[in-house]
Amino acid sequence: MKKKRIKSPYASSLYWPAGILYMVLFFIPTVLSLFFSLTRWTLQEWEFIGIENFTLYFSEENLRIGFRNTIIYAVLTSGLKVIFALYLATFLSSKLRATGFIRSVLFFPTLVSTIGVGITFSVLMNPYEGIINAVIKSVAGFFGKTTDGPGWLIDPNLLPIVSIALVDVWKGVGIATLIYIAGMAAIPRDYYEASSIDGASTRQQFYKVTIPLVRPAMFSVIILSFVGGLRSFDLIWAMTGGGPGFISDVLASINYKQYTSGYYGLATAGNVILFVVVSILVFPLSRYLNKKEVVM
């Protein structure tokens, strides 16, 4: 079937401003970064070295940790946000008193500076002096047990990246909830009325009406939080700096460290790789979700 090109109703001069902005701010930098990832550059000069940066990047010793953590972080933050936000949104869409106030409180962490949140939580999560372990210890003491509590950010295993992910969920769940609330508000009341006449319980309404119809919102939340998780950096940097050692490094923090060491070419290659990784994971996901939406 041949597609017919529909002539735009607007004069092409109307497109120029946006077109120029797009070229200057997005297209040219993307092409340039592809080019500079093939060079060894300082801010003043460059030397073409082919794919050496990429081979060097893949020989990076801690890259495996970085990949593993990036995936764990993205899946964990995205998954928890999708689930928590759904329940929070259901709760906040109900006819409670002061929902406006509760919604604001829930949204508040999103407005606070990420670095500030990171520093605050690294103090709270200090295993020896932090309030979180103090509470755990006293609760354990109440049941006649003694414990040191977990070493949230200093454990030499997976715990640090999980701890940071939990803070990320706390900070970001407000936005996800907001998207869900908007999605729920768009569901026509008729479905609920019709189903209740048919004798559906509230639980059934939630699973059979709300969840299927809120799916577009859910997919937005999944995609947004997954991409956000994959390229997350600031919270991790503020809380552990990728440490102890390299145990909580993600791709973005590895790239950042290379940049600060003056390895500009290598860091550019790293960002190109991050871009490719995000694309490889997100495009199929997004296509799959879109398809489901259409089927529905």
Added chain:
Amino acid sequence: MKIVRNSRLAKALMLGLPAVLASAMLAAPAQAATEITFQTWNSQVSQDQWNAMTAAFMKANPDITVKVSYVPGGVEGDALIKTQLASGTMADVFSYNVGALMQAIDPVRNLVNLKNEPWVKSVNSGFIPSATGPDGGFYAAPFGTAMGGGILYNKRIYAKLNLQIPLTWKDFMANNAKIKKAGIVPVISSWKDSWTAQLFVLGDHFNVAAAMPGFEEKFTGNKIVLAKNPSTLAGFQHLEEVRKAGYYNKDVAATTFAKALEYLALGKGAHYPMLSAGIDTIVANFPTKASDIGFMAQPGTNAKSNGVTVWMPAGVYIAKTTKNLEAAKKFVAWTVSKESFEVQNKVVPPSGPYFIKGAPVSGNLTGVFTDLYNYMQGKGTSYPALEFLTPVKGPNLSQICVEIGSGQKNALQGAQSYQKDLQKQSQQLGLAGW
């Protein structure tokens, strides 16, 4: 009542203001102050020092104003300074490390060669190599004092347990065993500020150089395998041995630099592998405890060769992009003058010798100063740290040290990772042999 008075005041101001402005405008051409900008680190000690110094300089040179701005230390500061230099937005004068870090900011391209300045003759010869560029130019005026890389220790604990200053690593570990028995933490470390974890490795360079003469040249040319030489491996092994013996403080991974110094000052721990300048923080936070603290060189294998690894002071540089070169030079020359040192002594008592001949040293000198001074005056009891003798310095050493100290890697694996780190950095710098 109040309103009336205020309106009268306003009238007086309105009448007076033009007169004031006119007189200011008339006076302006006579003063024509040149403004130069200066950038330094944002730590409290650094701010106090430079505020006092620039104030004194401007008092002595009313025709020049110095505007000070601050940048963070660590990797953030490194990245910022490189960007400022490359984009031509660096302050006229700025302070930064000398040695390998200076080589990394491309001195020949970015900095003004100060070789022919009159004050250069008074610079202590030990400082010269670390501020010399690949073209033989001399780029920095020394700022601050020498620092020793070794072990800060609590003298009270040493006296109470009747311990001797260890001259070999074996003696050091024997002391640690006794300290632990007494219920005190033998070795404090602070991995929350991961740079502090490097001292066992970097502070061991006196011993490495003693065991392997001509080391730096071979090292720069990639002819050393860290994991295969007992002396280069020793620093990494120390991190591992102390962990295996259980000598670190229990909360080591959550401890910060400031907290570690608190433990040392209050006698909760006996040793802290650190730069001697750590005493400045104790002087500021626990002034009454400063006299309890001493400084010792990091012991090696040979009791007969025992000495301290010395860190050079920071450098004061002039960026090539400056538009007020003469004023900038005048300011830099002033920072190494006698008046400048008198101001510095007043703000913080020096924790080590200055690198300008005849620089006055005064104030409440600490025991750490005396210990370091004695090492540096002695014959063959001090040697510069590796980073001042070669441009090769891997950026990931601190994290690798934390990995070894926390048992994620053993000493051998750590040394191998650091070798890879060095290789990457040297390739980026385009050094021969890598």
